[in-house]
Amino acid sequence: MADQQSGSHALEASGKPSRRRACNECKQQKLRCSLTAADSQHSNVCSRCQRLELECKIESNFRRTRKRRRSHDLEIEVKELRRQLVAYETNTAIRVSPSSASPSNSAHSLHANLQATGVSARRASGSFSGRVGNRAPGLTTQPVIDLDQAPTAPLVVPPQARSLDDLELSALEIEELFATFFEHYHPFLPFLRPERSPHAYYELSELLFWSIISVASHRSQKPILLPRLASSVTDLLWSTLRSIPYTLQSVQSLIILCTWPFPTHSSTADPTYTLAGTMLQLAFQMGLHCASSAQEFTKVPVLLSSDDHGEWGATWQACNIVAHSVSIGCGLPAIAPLQECSLPSVHGAGATSRDLSLRLHLRIEQYRHRVSVALTPSSFHSGREPQFAEQERLSLYRLLQSVNGDLDREVSLASPSSITRIYLSAALLHLHSFYLLDDPSLSGYTDRIVTLYHTAYSFISRCIEADKRDGLFQHWPFFCYQAFVAASLTTLKILMSGRFDSTIDVSAGKSLLNSAILALRKMSIANNDLPARLGDVVGFLYSLPRYGPSGQPTHSLSLRVRNRSSMSIVYDSLWQWRRYFQMSQEVDTSGPDTVFTSEQFNLDLDQFGLGDGFTFDWPDGGLDLALYN
Structure with a gap:
């Protein structure tokens, strides 16, 4: 009643209706406000705000402010x-x-x-705003809260074409390449989740998506696909590494690119060892080595489900496997100590065959790391008496051989795949390769060299049999091909030295070397890449006669390169290979008997069991002498 009387009085005083105005509170609640333009000149509180003790005010831009809010x-x-x-x-x-x-089903889902x-989201939003509003007054320094780094990918991602730079792949091509990766490549290192769709991988990480595509393109029917991906994905990789903070998918991308790197023609141009070190550093920064306490390494709340813990654990295991296998394959020190205390247990309830395969691979890598630490040459140059150091080395051989037997029984009980068996055979080859660093006068030297020959022979035979059965060589990982090269050159050195003809089958060894060279060519992805060139190196060294022009043995078991761990045999053979070509180009200053020319080594390869299919690139044909320098 009072409101109506006030309005009528205003009408009588002015002779025309007063323009009504509403305060902000009444506008927000869409209620009738007793405040008018006339009243607002004398009283700035409407009856409702006065009764409820609210702040009564009128803002001209209230609608815009409310809309922005x-x-x-x-x-x-x-x-x-x-x-x-x-x-x-x-x-x-x-x-x-x-x-x-269908699209309708996806939209409905x-x-x-x-x-x-929606309800939980509103509750979370409300609770967050409450916490912000209840901050203690007077704080001048407040923590910087990072935004949630979780990807904003929807649950159902419709298949669509994807592009990188000027390269575009259709949805069907993407599905086929992902199927190829998980069928042929992923079993070597099963740490990803095959049930996740390709387009969900893209929404999680473009780098991870294109890394998988790149690996699957190694044997693509499109010859230009891999070279174009090599350039674009490498640029994407370095741009991603410049972006901080890093994600789990960044580490997974590096694992893939270190296991199946892009083809290169020289080890000096191969960044795999560097990327493996970067991979471990990223994993440490993320707290991947202790997933149960990941919150201690980030300012963003980290709530990992059981599946997340499984993915983090598998990724951390893969990190250690790749980092240490790459360092062993390159003959370089371990990138970081293998922290066994931070690794998941090898045995666990509910473990799948894929999990068991990964964990067995990790156990094998732990053993290889133990061998490297125990037998590295620097361990025996600390002021010990030579005789004492030699006896200690023999004791270590016996101990590590016993540990290998225990590991073999453990793997056998787990019903391993052929791939796991190859990894175990490579671990034994890693141990026995240190025999080449022994003093020939040391007790039992000849027996150990014969044991090494049979180990390398067995490894090559096992790999070739697995390839005939499953076609593995076309999808061979980086560290497997390195071990295969070491086994091939070890067999070659011992076979061609002539000292063990009475204890080994020479004809079977030559036939196996022929198969090994063909296998290296089968591993080759691009023309003149490392597997193809190393296959030519093995063939060239095999084509040399046992004795040179001066009557000296061509192949000697006394290694000149001794600081490359178990891979010293590879780098020593490559030193010998380069030396022949360098000598063929030098000026003859010591007489014709000490100068080697390309014509002298243009031998009839049939007499060595290689056949007509083997050719070698000479320096004038563009051969790069920087290989493995």
């Missing part, structure tokens, strides 16, 4: 909903294939998940 609240809610969707995808691992999910997560 609503827009900001909506953005926060959308981000929270997206985070909830990613968490839901991680926990349920749902994959909707293109053939079984997305809408249902939005409804399911």
